[in-house]
Amino acid sequence: MTPALILAALLASETTVPPACAVPETERAPDPRCGETLDGRATREPPMTATRAALEVPRLATQVVMWPIVHGTEAVERYQLIDWMDAILTTDDGLVGVRPIIHYSTSFLPSGGARFFYDRLPAASEVAGQFQTAGPDVMLAELDLRGPRRWGLTLAAIWNRRYDRLFAGIGPHSVDDLEAAGQQAARYGSDNFGAELRWVRPLPRWFTLYGHADLQRRDYTATHVVGGPSVSTVFAPPGGCAAAGLPADCVDPAQMPGFASGLRIAHAGATLGLGLREPGRERRGAALLLGATAAQGLAGDPSRHATFTGEGIVAVGGVNRMVVLRARAAAVQRLGGGPIPFDELISPSGDTGMRGFPDGRFRGQSGLVGTAEYRWYLTWYLDATLFTDVGTVAGPAFSDIDWSRWFPSFGIGFRLFKSPGGAYWDALARDEIQFAYAPDNGFRMLFTMTAF
């Protein structure tokens, strides 16, 4: 009998010893009730080696770090917080609901809010919308009424208020250029109201026609801004507002045409798309978009111009690794006697263009952006993207383009996917986080997330 068994027997005698244990060992099989292992041998603990001893500290540290994560998740699941949120934010039939959304883009105030949907309309029509805010300085509200799919019509109403919008002059000005001119990126605010009708019509083969028309009213302010100096400070008229016959806190109309009066304008345009990219996650292939939009000032607004856009995309590879090349060009052409409002100029910077630069950093009558992306698979619900964007702005119809003034940016992004079921190459992109660096601007982070 081994010491372990003797000890077990002694301990067992204090409590209850199964009658089976009283039978001599040689006449019965090993029995865990008698403190024995099933093969009858003594249990051996693994020896404490130097390696094991050395790993005890990181092991303990890992346990300390993981404890709140595991137990926090457990609390969320135990109390069914996500389920309750789902239940509270969705009607019983699942056709009406609200979902949280957050958005962040460096240089601007982070915003949060909710998107909602109302799917009880006939013929698969839908009312959807979203509301995001960062307090009274940022209000983004959009209400979309989508008609039956075969109509392809959407009617949208939009209110977009931001008091942290950015303006850094017109033209391809670097930070050094701005500093040399005693300027810098400045802020202004605006309340934009609009109603828009969008129309999508698939055409034979791979073509799609997109139409749109809108009415907009934009009112600007330089007195209440956040995130930096006001445009009234940086882009004031030479000699001051009084000398220019303008009220206090004014902005030089030559540098920011249309700011003082605001904008009352209507747009109408069409885009022809050629889509040869695959659906789902792969998106391999090519696409071409060519569009034109006419703008006409209303209620005394003298604006009259046309905007032409072109975009080409080539994606080579597959879901595992892909190279995407994109070129985008846009130009706005004056049609009437008035100047083109600063807010109607081409601005190729921002989350969908030159990602290392914030929206509004560059403005011009024409603009170009070239993007090269390398995307690769990390796991079925995640991929990574290395990207470089380069772009610039120029005068009318790309005149005065300074080929030595291209503004590059670089970055990495991660996209989350959700699976519609089945193969990973059919997963749909959902949320994205990107980190960009531009030598002329610094680091930026772009992030959008929708919950469940």
Add this chain to the structure above:
Amino acid sequence: LKQVGFILIALLIVAGGAALAREPGLSWFPDRPVAWSEHDDENVAKMPETNNLQEEAATVTIRDSVANEADRILAAEGKVSAQDVNAMDEVPCSTWFCARNHLHPLTTNEIARGPAFDPPVLPLTIVKGKDEGAATGFVMVDARHNKFMVKFDPAGHQGLVSAAEAVGERIFHAAGYNIAGATVFEFARSDLKVSPTATFKLFKVEKRPVTEARVTSQLAGIAHLPDGRIRAVAIPWIKGQTMGSFDMIGRRPGDPNDRIPHEHRRSLRASWVLFAWLSVLDSGPINTMDSYVEVAGRHFVRHYILDLSCAFGSSTVFPQGPQDEGEYLIEIGRTLRSLFTLGLYQRPYQSRQNREEWQRLTLAYPSIGFYPAETFDPEIFRGDRRVPAHMRMTARDAYWGAKLVTSFTDDQLHALVATAQLSTGDSAYLEHALEVRRDIIGRRYMRPIAAVENPTALDDGHRINVCFDDLAVARGYASPSELRYVVDVTDGYGRPLGSSELAAVGPHACVAAGGPGGEYRIVSIRTRLADGKGAGTPGKASRIHLRWRAREGRFVVVGLERDE
């Protein structure tokens, strides 16, 4: 008491000295009858603690795939032997597992019958909604008031869930695990009533009545037979008081019968081999159930494996994707490797061939989904999440798991697949895939380790021979012409008594274990398989332990163990 203390100290010194003198790393087996019962069904007067693990999938995923995995690696625990193993390297009967087909082959009728339960008798009454799991279903009682969980196949994939449950449950039962059972049956919508008290949990939290309209709406999204009838799988309610899941690590608090940490149970560790064979995606504690049962006046906990509806090519509501059986939900190492190599590192499932096979199989066999046969590689199979017991599976445990899997004959598989009532083409493919994957498992896990079984000692007083069955040869996973045995005999203290190498001649072999004398003997047998370039490197050893039985004047086999 003083006397006992002296005896204890003396015994400790003697035992310690003996242990130090013995062959390093190898402890002796006592000369005792082999344990074939774990005796873990003693009466437990008070029902042990319950849990809600089945509702904590994210917690279990993070806990087991990150926290527990980091802890396992940093603990540097090495290969730890399973503890629910007897002296013949088998798993004794317990409330967890009781060997069936691999030790006592079942007839095709027995294997097709599965666990005993009465199939549902129409009409059916819905008494509750199905609040957990992805598959569409309801809790129903039949005309005899027997309670079932009834699950349906998704539209376009008739048989996807029902076949997986019906065949999967029977296989686990035949292997020796506790399962509820499952039977495929058909009924018309008119055979289905809704109890006025039936409720379901909307969004899993808000109790709502189950209405006819809801039932109709749910049934609209499932597969129907050409005549409009509905094919479903009925899973009988587990008897006793259910107590939540059993975990794959640690022990259940309050259950004195639960003596062995679950991660050290071979029956759980090696269940991975069955899960891989059947391509079950979700094999963790989420799909287990403990029940406090009463048998012959005793109350104890019985442990069940549940929900095999994501077996074969099924992901429950659609076919498995190529990634489903090739990737855990959380893959820190692989994800970082992909990130830092800019995608040059690729998982096996990302290959073009795998993609083409997925497209071919899901199109050809919508009732089965993506369940590859010849290209199956158990080494790269991965379910949804890392399971602590599976992560501790050693080669020895895997060999045992492979014994379970390879015990299923072609005839038995034919009988099992027939219970799924699939079309001829789908049945033929499922049967083929099960056979091919079984054989791949057999070759993968039974060749690297000497497949020594049923050892006996022949001691004529002058010469000792040890004879055994070679299961790899017997089941066709190794050919005698390519196999040689490398035999090393020691005296139990590490002193060599002889070595030899001999060619295999068939499924039964005898090797010399030296002459008489001594009290203990360890016969180590490794197999050397020709690898195409000549004789290969010997594999992992199986060791037969012999002990001198004085009263009979001969050596007897007292133990069988293997390299981990």
